[in-house]
Structure formats: structure tokens, C-alpha cells
Amino acid sequence: MRDVAVVGVGLSKHVSKRRDVNIPELVWEGVSAAYEDAGITPRDLDGIITGNMPAFEGVNLPELWGAGHWGAYNKPVLRITTGGTTGGSVGHGAFYAVASGLMDTVIAIAFEKQSDGDSTAGLNTVAVADMAPFLSYGIDPAFMLAFGGGAVGVAVYQASSYMKRSGCTPHHLDKVSVLCRTNAAKNPAAHLKQPGLTPEEVARTALMQYPLRFGHVCPASDGACAMILTTAEKAKKLTDKPAFIRSVASCSEEGALVGIAAAGTANTDPCAQEGCKVAAANAYRKAGIKEPRQEIDLAEPYAPFAHQLLMFYERLLLCDEGEAPSILDSGSMELDGALPVCPSGGVISTNAIGASALERIAEAALQIMGKAGEHQVEKDVHKAVAHGWGGAVNLNVVAVLADTPTPRG
Amino acid sequence: MEREVAIIGYAQTPYEEDADASREILVLRAAREALASAGLSRDDIGTVITANNDYLDGRTISNMRLVEPSGACLKDESKVEMDGAYAALYALMRLLSGFHDVAMVIGESQASVYPTYAPGVMTLDPTWDRQRGLLNEVSAAALQARSYMNTYGISEEQIAAVAAKNLGNAVKNPLALRAVPGATVEQVMGSRMLCSPIREMCAWPATDGACAIVLAAGDVARKANRAAWIRGVGFYHDSYLTERPLDKMTSLKMAADKCYAMAGIEHPEVEIDLAEISELFAHEELMAYEALGFCAEGKGGEFIDSGATRMDGILPVNPSGGVLAANAVCAAGLARLAEAAMQITGEAGDHQVKGVKTALAHGQTGLCAQENIVYVLGGE
Amino acid sequence: MKSGEGLKNVKRMSVPFAPVFNWSVGNWMEQFFDGLKQKKILASKCAACGRVYLPPRMICERCFDKTEEWVELPETGTVETYTMAHVGVADNGELEDLPEPQIIAMVKHDGADTCMAVRVDAQDCNVGLRVKAVWNAEPDGVLDALSAYRALD
Ligand SMILES: [Zn+2]
Numbered sequence: 025m026r027d028v029a030v031v032g033v034g035l036s037k038h039v040s041k042r043r044d045v046n047i048p049e050l051v052w053e054g055v056s057a058a059y060e061d062a063g064i065t066p067r068d069l070d071g072i073i074t075g076n077m078p079a080f081e082g083v084n085l086p087e088l089w090g091a092g093h094w095g096a097y098n099k100p101v102l103r104i105t106t107g108g109t110t111g112g113s114v115g116h117g118a119f120y121a122v123a124s125g126l127m128d129t130v131i132a133i134a135f136e137k138q139s140d141g142d143s144t145a146g147l148n149t150v151a152v153a154d155m156a157p158f159l160s161y162g163i164d165p166a167f168m169l170a171f172g173g174g175a176v177g178v179a180v181y182q183a184s185s186y187m188k189r190s191g192c193t194p195h196h197l198d199k200v201s202v203l204c205r206t207n208a209a210k211n212p213a214a215h216l217k218q219p220g221l222t223p224e225e226v227a228r229t230a231l232m233q234y235p236l237r238f239g240h241v242c243p244a245s246d247g248a249c250a251m252i253l254t255t256a257e258k259a260k261k262l263t264d265k266p267a268f269i270r271s272v273a274s275c276s277e278e279g280a281l282v283g284i285a286a287a288g289t290a291n292t293d294p295c296a297q298e299g300c301k302v303a304a305a306n307a308y309r310k311a312g313i314k315e316p317r318q319e320i321d322l323a324e325p326y327a328p329f330a331h332q333l334l335m336f337y338e339r340l341l342l343c344d345e346g347e348a349p350s351i352l353d354s355g356s357m358e359l360d361g362a363l364p365v366c367p368s369g370g371v372i373s374t375n376a377i378g379a380s381a382l383e384r385i386a387e388a389a390l391q392i393m394g395k396a397g398e399h400q401v402e403k404d405v406h407k408a409v410a411h412g413w414g415g416a417v418n419l420n421v422v423a424v425l426a427d428t429p430t431p432r433g
Numbered sequence: 434m435e436r437e438v439a440i441i442g443y444a445q446t447p448y449e450e451d452a453d454a455s456r457e458i459l460v461l462r463a464a465r466e467a468l469a470s471a472g473l474s475r476d477d478i479g480t481v482i483t484a485n486n487d488y489l490d491g492r493t494i495s496n497m498r499l500v501e502p503s504g505a506c507l508k509d510e511s512k513v514e515m516d517g518a519y520a521a522l523y524a525l526m527r528l529l530s531g532f533h534d535v536a537m538v539i540g541e542s543q544a545s546v547y548p549t550y551a552p553g554v555m556t557l558d559p560t561w562d563r564q565r566g567l568l569n570e571v572s573a574a575a576l577q578a579r580s581y582m583n584t585y586g587i588s589e590e591q592i593a594a595v596a597a598k599n600l601g602n603a604v605k606n607p608l609a610l611r612a613v614p615g616a617t618v619e620q621v622m623g624s625r626m627l628c629s630p631i632r633e634m635c636a637w638p639a640t641d642g643a644c645a646i647v648l649a650a651g652d653v654a655r656k657a658n659r660a661a662w663i664r665g666v667g668f669y670h671d672s673y674l675t676e677r678p679l680d681k682m683t684s685l686k687m688a689a690d691k692c693y694a695m696a697g698i699e700h701p702e703v704e705i706d707l708a709e710i711s712e713l714f715a716h717e718e719l720m721a722y723e724a725l726g727f728c729a730e731g732k733g734g735e736f737i738d739s740g741a742t743r744m745d746g747i748l749p750v751n752p753s754g755g756v757l758a759a760n761a762v763c764a765a766g767l768a769r770l771a772e773a774a775m776q777i778t779g780e781a782g783d784h785q786v787k788g789v790k791t792a793l794a795h796g797q798t799g800l801c802a803q804e805n806i807v808y809v810l811g812g813e
Numbered sequence: 814m815k816s817g818e819g820l821k822n823v824k825r826m827s828v829p830f831a832p833v834f835n836w837s838v839g840n841w842m843e844q845f846f847d848g849l850k851q852k853k854i855l856a857s858k859c860a861a862c863g864r865v866y867l868p869p870r871m872i873c874e875r876c877f878d879k880t881e882e883w884v885e886l887p888e889t890g891t892v893e894t895y896t897m898a899h900v901g902v903a904d905n906g907e908l909e910d911l912p913e914p915q916i917i918a919m920v921k922h923d924g925a926d927t928c929m930a931v932r933v934d935a936q937d938c939n940v941g942l943r944v945k946a947v948w949n950a951e952p953d954g955v956l957d958a959l960s961a962y963r964a965l966d
Contacts, residue, residue: 025531026435046560046839049871056877066877072670078487078494078514082834084555085486085514088799089673092874098687101670101804102523105487105514107494113511117523124529125435126666140836271532276481276500276510302507310532415497419510548906560838561868564956566901567917567930571908575896576919576930583894583940627908628917629897672874675919676866676927679894 027429028122029259029266030389031252032062035213038247038374041139047083048090051135054248054379055094058131061395062252063262066095070127073117075105075134076378080141094133094250108326108414109274110134111249111382112421115410116272118253119423128255134383135248136376178294178417179241180233183331186295187235190334190346194235197330198223199352201239201372204333207359208369210398215245215374235331240372242328247376249383256429267392269385270430271310272423275299279416295331300339300411300420308341311424312431313407316341322364322391322401322408324384328371332413337365340409340422360402367391367399381412381421388425434695435529439660440810442471442647443771448610448759451545452641456490459643460541461502467537467645468504472658478647479533481505484513484520484540484763488552503539503645516540516711517644517767518796518806522666528650536648540764544639552762553800558673568674570713571636573800575628577679578716582630584680584731587719589630591734593621595715596634596757598737602744603754605783610759611638621715635715635757642761644768661774661810664791665698667691668806671799682717685724685795685805693726696809701726701793705809707776707786708742708750708793709769712757717802718742718750721795725807744786752776752784766796770808777812841869844883849958852948856925858882867925889965890922892942895933920944920962933962 034057042050059065072094074087083089087101102121106113111134118132186192205221208214229239259266277299304316313319325336334348342363343351351357357365366372368387371380388408390396405427412421444466446452446459454462460483468475481503485495492498496512499505509527513520517540524536553570557563581587597620603612613620613634624634654660669684669691671677689701698704708725712718719733727748728736736742742750751757753772756765773792775781790812798804838846841857845868848855857880858865859873866873866880873880895918903909916938919928933944943965949958 043837044840045871046837046842049839049841052872059877075514080493081836082555083559083836084488084552085799087670088556088803089558091670092672092676092870093872095877096670097672097874097877098683099670100668100688102519102668103514104511104523106496106512116511117526120523120526120530120532123532124526126526126529137837140834274509274511275507276497276505278501278506279497299507303509306509415494415500418497418500550902550908551906554902554906558868559834559836560842561956562930565930565960567898567932567960569902571900572896572898572917572930575898576894576917579896579940580894580919625899626897627900629899631896675930676870676874679919 025123026125027256028119028253028269029256030269031254031259031262031266032058033386033390034058034061034250035383035386036248038213038215038245038376040243040245042137042246047081047086047137047140048093050137050246051090051133051248052093054135055131055133055250058250058252064252069095069099069129069131071100071102071121071130072096073102073104073114073121073130073132075103075110075114076136077107077110078105081137082141095131106414106419108377109381109412109419109421110378111380112385112412112423115251115382115385115423116274116421119269119272122253122255128258130253132251132253132382134379136378137246138244138376139246179329180236182294182417183235183329185293186331186335189295190349192331192334192349195223196334196349196352197235197240198226200330200333201226203357204366204370204372207367207399208373211369214369216243236329240330242372242375245374245376247374247379249379249386251382251386251389265393267389267425267427268429270424270426271307273303273306273310274421275303277418279418294417295335297335297339297420299418300336301341303420303422304340307422307424313424317343319407320363320409321403321405322367322388324366324368324387324410326371326381326384326411326413327366328375330372333365333370336411336413340411359399364401367396367401384410384412385423392425392427436531436650437654437662438525438528438648438650439654439657439662440646440770440774441649441654441657441660442467443645443774444470445608445644445768445771446642447608448640448642448761450610450639452543456541456543457498457502460499460539463643463645464502464504464537464539467647471647473535473647475504477535478504478508478537479535480509480524480527481537482511482513482520482524484515484517484767485542486514486552486763488555489542489547489762491547504537509533515798516796517764518770518794521646521648521767521770522668522806524648525663525666528648534650534653537645538648538767539643539645540767541643542762542764543641545641549639556800570800571631572628573674574714575631577801578630578714580679581716581720587734590618590622591737592630592635592716592719593618594737595712595718596621598743599751599755599757600634602752602784603758606753606758609754610640612754612758631714637713637756637760640759640761642759642764644764644771646767646771659778661777663808664811665692665696665809671803674801674803679801682720682724682802682805685721685802688805688807689725692807692809698809702728702748704791705748705793706789706791707773708748709753709772710750710755710795711766711769711797712755713760715757725793749786752786766806769794769796773810777810839871841871845869846955849955854886854888854922856884856886858884864926865924866927867922867929884924886922886924888946890920890944892933892938892940892944893919893921893928894940895938931962932960935964
């Protein structure tokens, strides 16, 4: 296997509605920033790996129309889409493209322009094929309508289950939102920036469905993320401090909503997320990491809902099950903590769906390269883990990054 | 390539107009049969890549419900939203990286569940072309066909000859949807005109079906029941259809050149024994002959007239009947790969061509074949 | 009852589905649309390679530069390729017979390097035919302002 390095990251600004640009133009903002950051042009590129949440904006295979705006002229293009994990899957695809030896330098591009979409379309295309099981859950279609595909409906069950199992309280959920939104205030690419936010303010936002309040849930964003990956040799010529992607692993479980009986494994307990544990264990092993709790310096779990930051911290094997709430209380997850979590502000602050899981990898890379700016964490980051989640509560993707390649032998 | 990778198992469902089964069942059938043909069990599979399209499946995240039937449960699974030949590419990358040794690749589409031509229209520039109602898969293909005919003096009969050949070949392929015993050029020319010069028999039929292949690297491949080795691969993207010349397939030519360089092929017209081409419309096969270097630029018409690409010709193309005989969209290019592998392993049955040592397979995505991928497979 | 019977009905469960998308067209297309309202055909030009895009594109795909220059193009152009369409795609996504066959052509406007798919109102057509835009007297919005062309004498 060849070592794979990240040499450039680019993010567009993320806001609710970008009416001044169309989809390819919005994506260009992230893409051109990535080329600039890496100090290369599309001429240096061997291929493009791209994806977004299919079906939300009503444009099928948007790269056919728009990839000319991203440097695709006469280049190979591969489209990978897996729902909420799309960005992570795109990052994994770019990793494999380089690791395989088929390509040297590639750009990973993931994006969403939710304001172009139709939430009704989202509702129908996501949920209708599963409508009977959804209804058997008692999930209110109004939530699916408002939040693009029923994710919040499923999330409240997951949150309740997690709280029961871990001892996480509503106050912890409020504190997660504060952690993320105040970090987001320091990230120029983030969407919901709330400097000085307090847990009390979060607790006063309207209850959507117990236990989640509006303050615990991600916004819908327009935005794009791009990342340039290349070989270790080529990385040396471009930067003194690349971030290496040591490994990637994904794990798909049975859907949460298999059949009318809803008997899928991911659903036995929607907070179990066995797939995340499997993916994390595989990724650490392939990255040569034996003790993730000691070795990982920073985590970017995919958490569009507050409880998920704590839940996935545990499922990424960074502590025992049920320990995350007290670790949050200890202050260890803050920018100056022992194992900072979501220094970018996380998905709870910014969610351009297709881009979100790539942004987790991008943030890990920026932190390792020391280029995160105002939200750069205090400690030196040698190793970081980045995660994505989606599907019918059943897909998890994990990447491990480091400032050195995977040790051999 | 970093490692040697081979196709060691394959299966296709019968292609039907309206399969009496859900897509999950089609995928399950293809996956099980492909595993059985590889002599492996689900435990042996490291990674699963599916090819499907949310617009074609009528649902978002269409791979998430294929986890169970594709055998991907608790495995490293992903989805390529393109033709299935690209899913095979992603699986190949995963094996070459050394992270995985055995991959299951599946492509599926069910035309009977989606509005057949809507997904193609939905790929158009939504700020302009899509709202003007003129372009669609058929009219775009017709514009390409006319452009090609005009530049190189190709006749409608030469295009019809492709359809006659492929639909005639399909008679010997028990899985094909559209087979026309003794199909003639006259018969094709007599079929209904859709958008000139594209006639009904020159356009792909709406199809339900799935295809699965098993890819393996290294030792697993060497010990397998059978192996069709991947010698080379190339793929390229072309500009949007109003921004490029339509009379040639630039991205296919680039993909072929890349693939041939990797496979060490200098004279494709003599070194390649057989090709399975994704010809969604008949003229595309003639254009592909040229882009693939089977004949000189502009000579695609003469090449079909020469009989070279018939079952008994020097370079048979689409003995399976090709995409004109069955087009389960996301399975189409993957089926070409499976068919090319079957020809190499000698398992193509009634449509087997003798002595195939090196075979080419082609897949495409996008209106007017905007994106193309080419593989060269070899025997021992 | 044969196994699987009745599945067709399940598969065809129809869903009330009338999505309304809100595509932003972007500043380049907006300038183009503003031009159409004044019967002007505005294209964007790449300063680096001189390529002229119609409809305009923000980025020249060949140079990866912004196309900052605007040029007004004449109403005339040349048919690059054409088809006589007997069918179109209906709202239900299936092919339907058109009431009258219509000529659809890729027209390259004089001075442009890219094509537009347009309707040509003529009895027949050929590659190389010179055509001229016919402005709709009262276009139904800008999107069909430039949809019909006629042969140039
Ligand atoms: Zn230019």
C-alpha cells in the first residue's frame, strides 16, 4: 500500500441560502480554495472523486453538468454517494484512488445546496419507501418534512436510548451544543456561530420531540468541502507538514427499518451503533494504533444531534460506554482539553449534508497540519479520528489521520 | 498494477421488462449466484460496492437497503452512483490498496419502477436546458448520431447494422430481454422513428435486472475456480454535452489509451479478441470502434460492413447482444465486464466465441456517453 | 397463488410527488437572463484562452479561470447538428408522441464556442444551415425567449 497525504483543504462559507450562486459555482468556492491551499492547479490532478446527497436538489449526477467548474476538463471522475456518510465515502474513495497506485494526486469534492431542494422531495424520496415502518414507529411525518428525511424522528429514539444507557442528562445535551456552537464561532466556514452561548439558553429553545430541542439539532446549510490528496513523495514537494490518512474503514449494518417488523440489527437499539465500533476498530488496527484512548489526540465525530457527539465518542472506542458525559463535564473535550472534540463546531453547527462527513476528515487534517486558525486546538495533534454516520441509522465511516504515515513491519 | 486482480465469479439475473421481484430480491439472487460461482461464502467477502442511482430506484440513499441482500452486513460497503463498471473500478482500487482481498460488486436497476426517461432529463443543466424541454436521452443521442454521420459520411444503414447484429446475437443469450432471430438491417430501418436518425430498434430497451461479480486479489485469485485477470483500466470524463464536439467520443479514446498503456496493448485491433461495448444507441458502437482503435477515425461504418465484429468475425463485438438487448442501467457496464470474463473463461454458453484470450469491456455514464470506462481482461 | 404474485402492485405504489425545486441560477445566468429581457444575447468570455460560453459559465473549464468578460453576440448562428424529433419526454417521464414532429438543433451562435439546443421552425434542416433567433413577442418568461430559430433566407 502507498502512503496517502492530505496537502490541501478548501471550504466554502456555509449559510442557509446562497441565492447568488448555482450548484457548480458554490462548489467551485471550496474547490478553488483547496487548489490554492495545496499550491496546485487542476493540471496537476489525476482524478476527481465527488458526491453529494443524491435526490435532495433534484439534479441527477450534478457533476455531468457542473464538474467543468471544478477542474474536471478531460480528467477521470468517480461519483460516490452514500447518504449522510457521502462526504466520508468520497474521502475514502479519494484515499483508495491514491493508495491503489492508479492515481497520484486527486481531489475529493463533497457538497450540498439544500436551499435549492424541496423538503417535500426529501420527505418522499427518503421516507416513502420506508413509510410503513416509519409510521409503525409513531414518527411524525411533520418532523421529516421539516428536517429533510426523518433523521430527527429516528434521532429522538436514539437519544432517549443513549441517555438511559449512559446516564447522559438533558443538561449534557445543552452543554454539547455550547461546546460546538462556541467552537463554530471561531471557524470562518461554520454556519451557526454562537459565541458566548450558555447551556441555559439552549435549554430555553423549543422542544421538538423529547429529548431534543431546537438548540440540539443541526441547521440545513449550503456549502462545499474539497480536499487534495497525493502520495507521500509528492506531498514532500508541496508542504513541510502534510496530514497522512493512515486508514479508512466503513461498516454497514442491517437497516434500522428492515421490514414491517423493524427488526434490523441497527434498530435493536438505535444507540448501539455496533457498526461504528467495528469500523473504528478496523481503522485503528490498519493505522497501527493499539491504544486509541492514549494515542488519539482529537476527534471529529459526526453529530447532527447533540447526544451523538457523546454516543459516537464512545462508539469510536475513545472511552468506555457511558463515560462520555462525565468526560464532557471534565472539560477534556474543549479546544484546550486533553482530547478536543469537534473543534470545527461539528455537524450540529454546520450541515451541508453531502459535505459534512468530508468536513470531519478535513478538520482533522487542518488540525494536524496546524492550519485550523482560530479554532486550532492548544495541544499538538499527532493523531486524529474522523467519522461519518447515516443511512437508516446503519452506515458508519471512520478515517484515522496522523502527522506521520502508518509504521510498517 | 500494485497487485494482480481477477474476476473469479459472476452472475446476472435474467433481464426482463417487468421482473416479478423487488430490486432487493434481484440483488440477492445475483449476489448469491456470483458467490457460488466463485466457490466462496459471504465470510470470504471483505468489501462490497454497489452501483445504483437514487432517481432510478425512486428513493434516497438507495444503497442502504441493499446492505442485506448484497451480503454487506457488518462489512466495508460503499456505493458508486454511476454505471456498474465504475463500481468494479472502486472495488479494484480497494483491492489494489491492499486493504481488502475479495470484493463483491453489484449493479442493479429496475426500469419498471421509475419513469424511464426522467432520470436522464434530471441530469441536464437545471438553470437552462432542463427547463426548455428539448433535450432528453433520445434527442441528445440523435443529435450525436447526426453529428457523427455528417462528419464522417456514415449511413443510417450502417447504424442499423449494429442493431441487427446485436439483436441477432442476443438470440443465443438466454438472459437477454430483446432478441430478434435473424434480425436484418431492413427490419431495423422499418422500426419506429423516435428522433431521426434514432429508431426504436437502435435505442436501449427499458429493463429490470442485476449483475454481480466477485473480484479477488493475490492468492485468492490464483487459487480460484476460474480467473479473468484485469490487465488494464482507464476512465475519463467529457465536457457537458453542449460544450463539446459530439461527433467523437473523446473521453472513451482517452480511457482506451490509458487502459491499453497499462495492459501493454499496442495494436488493439489485433491484440483484442473480443469486446463487450455499452452501446445505449446503435451509433455509439460505431463511434466506439474508432475511439477504441479497432479501426481508423471515421471508418466505423466500413468496419461493421466488413463483418469484423460479427460473432464469426475477427473481432466479435457484443456476442451477448450488448445493451441494445438489455439495459438494466446501473448493471449495464458491469454486465459487459461479466460477459467479457465469461468469454475468457469459456463459460459464455451458446454465445461463446472460440479462443478468446484478451477481451475488452466498456461502460458509460451520462447523456451522449459523457463518461467512459474501459477494461482489458486476460486469461492465464 | 404463485409466489411473488401481487408484487407488481406493491412495486408500483404511487406516491403524491410533485417536488418544486428552487434552483439558484447564479450571477452569470442572471446576467444572461437580464440580457434576454432586452433582446440581447450575452455570452461570457475567458480572458486567458478567448473561449466564449453561451449560455455563459462562471468558470472556463479549460483554464479554470473566471470568465470576467462579457460579449454581446449576434442573433445568427449555424446548425452544428439536428434531429427531427417525433417523440419527447412527457411529464410522467415516459416517451410520448409529439403532436407534430419538431426539429431540435445544436446551434452555435456566431462568435460563440459552445452550442445551445434550440427548436428550428423549418420544414427541413441540415448541418451547416444558417439560422437566426426569433424573439417571442411575449415570451413566457426568459427561458423560452431564445428557443425558436428560423432559417436565414
Ligand atoms: Zn479559458
